[in-house]
Amino acid sequence: MPVKVLEEKVVLEHPSGSSAEVYFYGATVTSWKYQEKERLFLSEDTHLDGTSAIHGGIPLVFPQFGKASNPSAETAELPQHGFARVSRWEWQGISVDSDSQVSVRFRLTDAQVPEALRQKWPKKFRLICTVTLAAETLTSTIEVKNEDTKSFDFNTLFHTYYLVPDISKVSIKGLSNVTYFDKVANGPETLDTDDSITIDREVDRIYIGVPNDDVYIDLGYGTSGNFILKTINLKDKVVWNPWIDKSRRMSGFGDEEYKKMVCVEPGTVSSYITLNVGETWDGGQTLSIIP
Numbered sequence: 001m002p003v004k005v006l007e008e009k010v011v012l013e014h015p016s017g018s019s020a021e022v023y024f025y026g027a028t029v030t031s032w033k034y035q036e037k038e039r040l041f042l043s044e045d046t047h048l049d050g051t052s053a054i055h056g057g058i059p060l061v062f063p064q065f066g067k068a069s070n071p072s073a074e075t076a077e078l079p080q081h082g083f084a085r086v087s088r089w090e091w092q093g094i095s096v097d098s099d100s101q102v103s104v105r106f107r108l109t110d111a112q113v114p115e116a117l118r119q120k121w122p123k124k125f126r127l128i129c130t131v132t133l134a135a136e137t138l139t140s141t142i143e144v145k146n147e148d149t150k151s152f153d154f155n156t157l158f159h160t161y162y163l164v165p166d167i168s169k170v171s172i173k174g175l176s177n178v179t180y181f182d183k184v185a186n187g188p189e190t191l192d193t194d195d196s197i198t199i200d201r202e203v204d205r206i207y208i209g210v211p212n213d214d215v216y217i218d219l220g221y222g223t224s225g226n227f228i229l230k231t232i233n234l235k236d237k238v239v240w241n242p243w244i245d246k247s248r249r250m251s252g253f254g255d256e257e258y259k260k261m262v263c264v265e266p267g268t269v270s271s272y273i274t275l276n277v278g279e280t281w282d283g284g285q286t287l288s289i290i291p
């Protein structure tokens with residue numbers, strides 16, 4: 001299957017008309033097309049030149065989600081969402097190329113992390129990010145290996161931005177009866193008893209310990225083009241839309257673009273994963289289109 005390796009990104013193409021693009025910067029997926037139609041949001045104002053985190057697509061969060069709330073956490077000095085999304089990853093080539101799918105791999109070790117950030121979390125590690133394109137699915141996985149002499153703690157998350165025709169038509173199902181932490185109000189933890197989540201204001205919630213691996217996302221396209229999000233080994237889900245005021249405050253994000261996106265982000269962020277010396281940990285997500 002065609003894979004084009006360009007200077008800044010890799011482009012995957014599937015004979016069915018699906019395609020994906022992954023930047024070396026952050027191993028960020030910036031485009032996923034199904035039936036030649038874009039499915040991921042990418043801000044028109046974002047920087048793609050490696051000067052700041054990409055707003056859109058699927059940035060990878062590691063080893064800290066947000067800013068650490070505990071000042072004694074190992075990751076306390078790191079900037080919001082850690083360093084994986086602002087480091088240039090190394091191309092590792094094609095790992096699977098069959099009639100039905102193609103997988104490409106990227107690697108990040110401590111040696112590739114910008115020095116100023118590496119000093120804030122001086123651990124030895126290796127990350128492998130694999131992106132797999134099939135006719136109706138896009139899968140991203142991350143493998144974390146501890147190559148240090150001590151155990152370490154980390155968060156990770158797939159910060160997935162969905163492109164939507166109209167935010168007022170979006171509805172997210174599968175998080176009912178799950179407790180969430182409201183980041184806008186800074187708490188408290190609340191049980192969500194609604195059948196589905198709709199967005200009509202700033203929403204920034206961490207759903208903690210989601211029992212369902214599958215979340216159904218109606219992006220408002222009508223009868224076709226909705227999604228099932230499946231996750232592997234990731235216990236939390238973040239639902240985020242910045243709405244009006246936060247959009248205005250964010251750089252690299254247009255003032256009106258909140259109407260065209262919603263983030264549903266699987267990760268493990270409500271607590272840290274502890275990884276012992278020499279061990280590896282894997283997690284991932286699959287986005288499936290319901291034709």
Ligand code: BG6
Binds near residue numbers: 055081159183205265
């Ligand atoms: C979400 C967070 O995951 O990412 C939000 O829950 C945050 O609080 C958003 O605003 C975007 O973060 P950033 O650093 O890319 O602007």
